[in-house]
Amino acid sequence: MGDGGLWVTDEDAVRVRLEVELDVEVLDLALLQSAALKRIDATEFAVDEGDDAEALKEQERNEVRSGGPGAALLALVDPFDLIPNGVGAEARGSVCGVLSDGRPGGGPDFDALFEVCTCGDEDSCDRCAGFQLTPPTANVLWSAAQVLADWGFDDVEANGDESVTSTKDWALFDEYPVITYGQDAVWRRQAARCFDDLAGDLERGEWPRPTCPGEEMAVHLMLKYAESMLEDGLWTEDGMRSESPVHDDDFDWVMAGEVFVQDTDILSLFDETLDGIDDPESELNQQIRMGDYRPSAWFVPFNNMPRRDGRRPFRR
Numbered sequence: 001m002g003d004g005g006l007w008v009t010d011e012d013a014v015r016v017r018l019e020v021e022l023d024v025e026v027l028d029l030a031l032l033q034s035a036a037l038k039r040i041d042a043t044e045f046a047v048d049e050g051d052d053a054e055a056l057k058e059q060e061r062n063e064v065r066s067g068g069p070g071a072a073l074l075a076l077v078d079p080f081d082l083i084p085n086g087v088g089a090e091a092r093g094s095v096c097g098v099l100s101d102g103r104p105g106g107g108p109d110f111d112a113l114f115e116v117c118t119c120g121d122e123d124s125c126d127r128c129a130g131f132q133l134t135p136p137t138a139n140v141l142w143s144a145a146q147v148l149a150d151w152g153f154d155d156v157e158a159n160g161d162e163s164v165t166s167t168k169d170w171a172l173f174d175e176y177p178v179i180t181y182g183q184d185a186v187w188r189r190q191a192a193r194c195f196d197d198l199a200g201d202l203e204r205g206e207w208p209r210p211t212c213p214g215e216e217m218a219v220h221l222m223l224k225y226a227e228s229m230l231e232d233g234l235w236t237e238d239g240m241r242s243e244s245p246v247h248d249d250d251f252d253w254v255m256a257g258e259v260f261v262q263d264t265d266i267l268s269l270f271d272e273t274l275d276g277i278d279d280p281e282s283e284l285n286q287q288i289r290m291g292d293y294r295p296s297a298w299f300v301p302f303n304n305m306p307r308r309d310g311r312r313p314f315r316r
């Protein structure tokens, strides 16, 4: 074989098609968007004769301003940069799109499922006196559950039975208490399904109320992730599939956390000074009447909650 190797002759260059999927974590949406706008400003647009380069630029800027993080990344990412110069190959064409941009969307008609009372009479209206799960809140929580379930099943596919301490490559299960780090793929698949079960409650117009410790952890993480989606700007008016009026209870994660769960004992598993508290034989556990929170008990239904169908499937 000569320098060209097996595939290339002088007359007839071989075309190779690569597939690249890039997972990107957006840490600062405002910074990302301003970087994208700067890039557009600095780029010389090659246009056909008769086309207005400035108008094209303005169109791209508007896409970045009104779009989500995906639109901003598309303005910054150039697939042609992937092939270095002088390596004997050149990019000739590319397709670059956004597969998902983390923004909530989809799902059932939350306006119909979670109709709220807006009379505001807290003295005589039980509904207004208590916490109401509003359509936007339900929608964000549902979206958070979708993302977290996906991450859980991704982790199982990537890492199987590995301990969480064996690699840094975790999307979800490194957020769990340390006592769960050594659990296997079977356990993690059940933990991931907890998010789907709670999302299913929301799809039926019901509060996501945990029926086992695994679901308590799932609700805790859904509330936490829902809040961060709002803070990071991943939830925007565009993504809101709700026509309902703004309500005081919208996005009240603290109150939601209080009304969905029976208690927050499970959070003590994050406290490393309370080592062993998960074990019902331990003194600490008995003092607060915590019950069995060892990982082996996480998917055993609580006695005072309806049981889920044991034959229900896993999403994957």
Ligand SMILES: [Zn+2]
Residues within 6 Å of the ligand: 117, 118, 119, 120, 121, 125, 126, 127, 128
């Ligand atoms: Zn009312």
